[in-house]
Amino acid sequence: MNEPLTLELARFKVLPENVEAMLADRPGAIEHIADTFPAFVAARLVRIAPDEFMDIVEWTSLEAANKAAEEVPGHAECQLYFRHMAELVSMDHATVIT
Helix, strand or coil, X not given: CCCCCEEEEEEEEECXXXXXXXXXXXXXXXXXHHHHCXXXXXXEEEEEECCEEEXXXXXXXXXXXXXXXXHHHHXXXXXXXXCCEEEEEEXXXXXXXX
């Protein structure tokens, strides 16, 4: 039986003047993550409020998600995206049930 997918739920704020740049830099960061971490499955970005977003990232396991959470911030390709985040509101992991 396959291990259930793990969702990484990263909720963050971006200053209004940085939203367009953040959206422009995100695809490169996601592509880098996909190329670097074999456990990466998919990612979606949702807007919660004009200045608040959530990255929903699917991983093959909680272990892989935790490893990536430790390593990804150190990658220059991802720092281009993260630099636009004014505040990390929350970072959680959840197991997909169905």
